[in-house]
Amino acid sequence: MSQSLLLRNSSSLWKRTIQKSAYISSYINKTNTNMSPSILINYPVYNLKSFHTGPVSGSLNSQLAKKVKTKYNFEPAEPLAIEDLNEHVLNAKYAVRGSIPMRAEELKIQLQKDPKSLPFDKIINANIGNPQQLKQKPLTFYRQVLSLVQYPDLLKSLEKSGPNKEYNLDAIKRARRLLNAIGGSVGAYSNSQGVYEIRETVADFITKRDEGEPAYPEDIFLTAGASAAVNYLLSTLSRGDKTGVLIPIPQYPLYTATLALNNTHALPYYLEEKTGWSTNMVDIEKVVNKAIADGVKPSVLVVINPGNPTGAVLSRESIAKIFEIASRHGIVVIADEVYQENIFGDGEFVSMKKVLRELQHDHPGQFDDVQLASLHSTSKGVSGECGQRGGYMELTGFRPEIRQVLLKLASISLCPVVTGQVLIDLMVSPPQPGDESYQQDQLERSAIHSELGKRAQLLYETFNSLEGVDCQKPEGAMYLFPNIEMPFKAVQKAHHLEMTPDEFYCKSLLEATGICTVPGSGFGQVTGTYHLRTTFLAPGEQWIKDWAKFHKEFFDQYRD
Known part of the structure; x- marks a missing residue:
């Protein structure tokens, strides 16, 4: 008792003490039945004067200041080890932010500390489709509306004073419409499926894009980027x-990372590089039949169109054949169409949903039960709003009870990012002719698209001028995936360093030039071939010249 204070008949002081000290531990001493329950308080180094409201004796205060020393008699456990973790998480890999990008971050920090310590002065992150990181300017209309929904008082002020040189009238009206639809604040949770009025706008966009084939807001889920939609679908299916x-x-x-997390088999089907990364239906059929023979049910077929990392665009005929396989085997099709605005040269994007509806019209009964999930995002196209996390998926042909399961999964995350939902509305419903922002918006969009097309062509031509490099012409997306015929000595060196040859090339490129890319082995490739993925988002031409110089020196160093 010498190290504790016995407080009797002081319930009010007890309450205040409990409220104001996070360190007090108490229990009821029931040994004294003649008085109110006694509270035995162990109070570590705290001054009662800071919170008491009545007179307290000096001896009481000094007693409270004494620290009670507790003796523990147990063997402490060790912290978690790798083997204690979820093995499926450990098995998941994501090359886009793998070893090469991690090395790039180390070099970036080194440059910040000592700008002259490396043979380059900056890192060029060509490893990921992140346009605004590489100085793509945000669309003005997007940012006007976003700023107004984030700051409603400014919106109210502009509604009173009228538009000015910073805010056009259509931006003010759009912000008000969106805030009313959202419920007044982007800081509040929305419906787990997304704001209904925004889903209506998405449905209108899809209907127009597909030349009148109807879309419905009930079939649309707004998501935190297309990646969230992939997680919902693959976790459910x-x-x-x-x-x-x-x-x-x-x-x-x-896709492979998400499948690893769900302990589900990845069934690879190889695209044919020599024919522009086309889809071989005979090979897909073989993969399906082999899986069935091995006791594995093929449940989903993923199509990325335009292709990532290939930049290829599927033809109507190829899409129709994919649906033939899906219908025959009852396979759900996921159409990853986030690059549908990134079309260059002779490429033509046709949505998979449009082709499916055409097949259903032309061949009654054959394709009626096909299930399709179509994905889109604000991260790509000319929007480039990767960090805002806006996306959507449209479900076609799914039974209502399946849709409810997906909604349950979405509800666990409460709702998609509300500002991301706002951006989806802006992406699918940009300023129209006659709107105050239309002309500027069109100029900005055209400039971005034109510049990306020029960079893609320049990089494509440069690659095909280099020794040992063969690159398919890009039709869409924002990547090139060149094939590099590695010198034998470079392959040997890579194996000596316990690296894949394409990883060795990418690491050497990074450390010589600051250009960060992704080894083709992270995406999958035919055994014995070596590729890498690079974006063509970085501005200027000097980095392309630096790459060409490095490549020549690399081949000279490791020439057979």
């Missing part, structure tokens, strides 16, 4: 190691 998902090779690593 995967049933462990008894199911498989067909993915194109090369593929976007999000």
Whole structure:
């Protein structure tokens, strides 16, 4: 008792003490039945004067200041080790932010500390489709509306004073419409499926894009980027190691990573490089049949169109054949169409939903039960709003009970980012002729698209001028995926360093020039071939010249 204070008949002081000290531990001493319950308080180094409201004796205060020393008699456990973690998480890989980008971050920090310590003065992040990181200017209309929904008082002020040189009238009206639809504040949760009025706008966009084939807001889920939609779909449609998902090779690593998390088989089907990364239906059929023979049910077929990392665009005929396989085997199709605005040269984007509806019209009964999930995003196109996390998926042919399961999964995350939903509205419904922002918006969009097309062509031509490099012409997306015929000595060196040859090339490129790319092995490739993925988002031509210089020196160094 010498180290504790016995407080009797002081319930009010007890309450204040409990409220104001996070360190007080108490229990009821029931040994004294003649008085109110006694509170035995162990009070570590705290001054009662800071919170008491009545007179307290000096001896009481000094007693409270004494620290009680507790003796513990147990063996402490060790912290978590790798083997204690979820093995499926450990097995997941995401090359886009893998070893090469991690090395790039190390070099970036080194440059910040000592700008002259490396043979280059900056890192060029060509490893990821992140346009605004590489100085793509945000669309003005987007940012006007975003700033107004984020700051409603400014919106009210402009509604009173009228438009000015910073804010056009159509931006003010759009911000008000969106705030009313959202419920007054982008800081509040929305419906888990997304704001209904924004889903209506998305449905209108899809209907117009597909030349009158109707879309409905009930079938549309707004998501935190298309990646969230992929997670919802694959988490729902995967049933462990008894199911498989067909993915194109090369593929976007999000798919293999998500499948690893769900302990589901990846069933690769290879795209044909020599024919512009086309889809071989005979090979897909073989993959399906082999999986069935092995006791694995093919549940999903992923199509990335335009292609990532290939930049290829699927023809109507190829899409129709994919649906033939899906209908025959009852396979759900995921159409990753986030690059549908990024079309260059002779490429032509046709949505998979439009082709499906045409097949259903022309062949009654054959394709009526096909299930399709179509994805889009604000991260790509001319929007480039990667960090804002706006996306959507449209479900076609799914039973209502399946849609409810997906809604349940979406509800666990409460709602998609509300400002991301705002951006979806702006992406699918940009300023129209006659609107105050229309002319400027069109100029900005045209400039971005034109510049990306020029960079793609320049990089494509440069690659095909280099020794040992063969690159397919890009039709869409924002990447090139060149094939590099590695010198034998470079392959040997890579193996000596316990690296893949394409990883060795990418690491050497990074450390010589500051250009960060992704090895083709992270996307999948035919055994014995070596590729890398690069964006063509970085401005200027000097980095392309630096790459060409490096490549020549690399081949000279490791020439057979």
